Amino acid sequence: MTHCKMALIVLALLLVSSAASTQENGSGAASDDLEAKIASDPVLTRGAFVYNTCKVCHTIGPDERIVSGPDLTGIFDRVAASDPNYGQYSLALKDFGIKWNAKALDDWLANPYGFLPGNRMSFIGVQHPDDRAALIRYLKLFTSLPREAS
Ligand code: HEC
Numbered sequence: 001m002t003h004c005k006m007a008l009i010v011l012a013l014l015l016v017s018s019a020a021s022t023q024e025n026g027s028g029a030a031s032d033d034l035e036a037k038i039a040s041d042p043v044l045t046r047g048a049f050v051y052n053t054c055k056v057c058h059t060i061g062p063d064e065r066i067v068s069g070p071d072l073t074g075i076f077d078r079v080a081a082s083d084p085n086y087g088q089y090s091l092a093l094k095d096f097g098i099k100w101n102a103k104a105l106d107d108w109l110a111n112p113y114g115f116l117p118g119n120r121m122s123f124i125g126v127q128h129p130d131d132r133a134a135l136i137r138y139l140k141l142f143t144s145l146p147r148e149a150s
Contacts, residue, residue: 031062034141047138050131057123060142069121075100076143092118105136 038044051060057069064071070083080096081089096116098104107115109132111125126132 043134047134050135073142090120
């Protein structure tokens, strides 16, 4: 076998193995893209910062875990109280019957208790309208992400 042929075979093997590892890291690459997108946009960066106050009770994105609140991935256009992995919804939220959109999320996040008395989210709300707008844009980013089966 000539040197040249050997080099081609090695190159081909390298290409195959790098394609395989890109596939393996598919979701990692997607979340890297998301992080880059957030870092390059000041509104999304602000939204991510405000979202820190939600993290104690909620997950979003590909890392759904059991926490005290429902997962928020895909919350836009999702019917209220419909996270299949969350079994502790209040009757108030179950009977609510709306699909979440920007307006409903804004009202809910401004004053969760005032908006829907009887709900179980023990959270005072996000006071500043710009913080809410940034947070809602941040939540919307995760709408098209596939939900992680658990
Ligand atoms: C102390 C815990 C806690 C914090 C902090 C919290 N939540 Fe919640 N959240 C809950 C619980 C519990 C529910 C379910 C409420 C119910 O069933 O009445 C909920 C419900 C929701 C829902 C409705 C979900 C659905 O499936 O219909 C949204 C949207 C939401 N929270 C967004 C947020 C956002 C955004 C933040 C941060 C600004 C936040 N929450 C902060 C505990 C929390």
